Amino acid sequence: MTIRAxxxxxxxxxxxxxxxxxxxxxxxxxxxxxxxKLDPEISVSWATLEQPEHGLPADRLAQTDVLVWWGHKDHGAVAD
Known part of the structure; x- marks a missing residue:
């Protein structure tokens, strides 16, 4: 089974x-x-803060098994 990250x-x-x-x-x-991506069992894409809906619209999250969150400076800019 492929992991969607x-x-x-x-x-x-x-x-x-x-x-x-x-x-x-x-x-x-x-x-x-x-x-x-080096692992053939992981299908991976990326998203960033400046994208619409921070790159994470509900339908994309529903299709995601693992979300890796890399934040440091601007957590306050993330809409709930």
Missing amino acids: VVWGENIHERTNDVVAGIYPEGMHATIANAL
């Missing part, structure tokens, strides 16, 4: 800090997702 990230430091952007040019969320 979504890696969520704020994607703030990658857009505002040149050092972080240099280390994670695709974002920390993409780096984590790419590592999970």
